[in-house]
Amino acid sequence: MRDILPPESARRRELTKQFVTQCELAGYHEVVPPLLEDLGVFLRVGEATDVVTKEMYDFVDKDQTRIALRPEMTAGVMRAFVQHRPVLPWKVWYAGTNFRHERPQKGRYRMFDQLGVEALGVDDADLDVEIISLASRFFASLGLRQVTLLINSLGEHEDREQYTEAVRLYLLAHQYELSEASQATLERNPLRVLDSKREEDRQIIADAPLVADYLSEDSADHYARVLSGLDSLGVSYTEDPRLVRGLDYYRRTTFEFAAEALDSAQNAIGGGGRYDGLAEAMGGPATDGVGFALGVDRILLACDAEGVFATEPTMLNVFVIDTVSGDAARDITHQLRAAGISADRRFGGGSMKSQMKSADRSGARFALIIGEDELAADEVTLRPMLGNKADGEQRRVARADLLSELSRYSSQTVTNQINPHPADSASADPTNSGTLT
Numbered sequence: 031m032r033d034i035l036p037p038e039s040a041r042r043r044e045l046t047k048q049f050v051t052q053c054e055l056a057g058y059h060e061v062v063p064p065l066l067e068d069l070g071v072f073l074r075v076g077e078a079t080d081v082v083t084k085e086m087y088d089f090v091d092k093d094q095t096r097i098a099l100r101p102e103m104t105a106g107v108m109r110a111f112v113q114h115r116p117v118l119p120w121k122v123w124y125a126g127t128n129f130r131h132e133r134p135q136k137g138r139y140r141m142f143d144q145l146g147v148e149a150l151g152v153d154d155a156d157l158d159v160e161i162i163s164l165a166s167r168f169f170a171s172l173g174l175r176q177v178t179l180l181i182n183s184l185g186e187h188e189d190r191e192q193y194t195e196a197v198r199l200y201l202l203a204h205q206y207e208l209s210e211a212s213q214a215t216l217e218r219n220p221l222r223v224l225d226s227k228r229e230e231d232r233q234i235i236a237d238a239p240l241v242a243d244y245l246s247e248d249s250a251d252h253y254a255r256v257l258s259g260l261d262s263l264g265v266s267y268t269e270d271p272r273l274v275r276g277l278d279y280y281r282r283t284t285f286e287f288a289a290e291a292l293d294s295a296q297n298a299i300g301g302g303g304r305y306d307g308l309a310e311a312m313g314g315p316a317t318d319g320v321g322f323a324l325g326v327d328r329i330l331l332a333c334d335a336e337g338v339f340a341t342e343p344t345m346l347n348v349f350v351i352d353t354v355s356g357d358a359a360r361d362i363t364h365q366l367r368a369a370g371i372s373a374d375r376r377f378g379g380g381s382m383k384s385q386m387k388s389a390d391r392s393g394a395r396f397a398l399i400i401g402e403d404e405l406a407a408d409e410v411t412l413r414p415m416l417g418n419k420a421d422g423e424q425r426r427v428a429r430a431d432l433l434s435e436l437s438r439y440s441s442q443t444v445t446n447q448i449n450p451h452p453a454d455s456a457s458a459d460p461t462n463s464g465t466l467t
């Protein structure tokens with residue numbers, strides 16, 4: 031597990047903010063499930079997956095209840111849905127930390143963050159299009175360009191059963207040519223073998239039956255409407271007939287986002303699909319649903335690889351330098367902050383020179399200086415630090431006029447350009463400019 035320190039922590043927060051903006055634009059509201067749940071919640075959802083069988087941090091608590099730290103968010107969200115029975119459609123987003131006891135490597139951590147949405151209670155292909163285009167607008171808002179959407183349909187439950195059986199029989203016939211890991215997976219969950227990226231499995235997977243040949247007419251219609259919706263919105267995609275999700279409750283649409291700038295072993299930055307049996311698995315009524323989960327850590331790696339979404343430290347407006355007693359620094363920083371103007375200061379005194387150094391390092395727009403002269407005159411010296419013409423020259427300002435003097439800048443923004451594709455006005459982010467207040 032890693033510590034997330036500044037400035038990376040600010041970058042993550044900004045990433046979440048961009049995601050939330052997209053969710054709110056589309057009418058999704060936040061759901062906050064607990065970080066741990068009764069172990070059964072996860073078992074009911076993912077009994078046949080590695081995530082649940084091998085990678086969960088589970089333990090027995092002081093009440094002798096078997097508990098697990100969540101390895102993903104959907105199970106908790108579905109448990110909450112069944113418990114609270116909200117009005118349908120229920121469109122929610124989440125952001126949170128998950129835990130999986132995996133072998134840590136680049137892009138794969140034991141503690142990682144996901145962003146996601148779930149939309150429940152509507153069986154409409156347009157909703158599939160809605161969430162896919164939401165994710166795609168989110169990636170664009172970060173400046174990411176090399177994200178491929180892979181999409182497939184798994185059909186209805188019956189289509190899927192027939193297909194799974196066909197895959198099982200096919201793989202059984204080639205059982206001993208498969209990697210050992212895939213042989214084990216085959217017993218538990220034949221479709222998951224198709225996910226294998228191992229070299230020895232590749233050819234066998236390539237010749238496996240295709241789900242498209244098992245789709246009912248309804249499923250094929252639904253899929254066609256999803257694709258034509260994406261076409262209409264200009265969301266490009268690649269159909270991938272090998273894209274499966276190994277869980278029983280997935281049906282129809284399934285998709286994954288791959289960051290082309292990353293190595294193929296860790297380039298999955300998110301995935302999702304349509305499901306029906308999830309609410310039932312939690313003891314609720316059968317409910318249509320569609321959702322996705324995106325991996326924050328990998329999205330940031332993809333941003334690094336594309337050289338986009340660089341971190342700009344939050345702009346500090348004022349750095350207060352007090353060479354007298356520190357009383358004025360204490361009081362003025364408080365006064366500024368209370369007025370909504372960000373301010374920091376030097377503690378423990380120090381010479382004018384060393385305090386100016388601190389002001390420089392802080393990246394503040396103005397240094398506000400109080401020496402003997404200023405104190406006697408009940409004034410401060412305001413020194414612009416960034417060379418912005420708009421900030422004017424160094425000047426003396428009466429303490430009584432300080433707030434109004436600084437608020438003059440509140441309508442001006444100093445743009446911290448973090449989107450390297452300014453031509454993309456749709457993805458330019460106005461929230462990344464530092465405003466004075």
Ligand code: AMP
Nearest residue numbers: 137138139142298299300323324325328
């Ligand atoms: P999953 O819940 O396994 O479908 O994962 C959804 C997304 O979460 C993946 O596409 C990854 O981007 C991310 N993810 C899953 N596991 C990890 C992990 N151990 N470390 C970092 N990101 C992960």
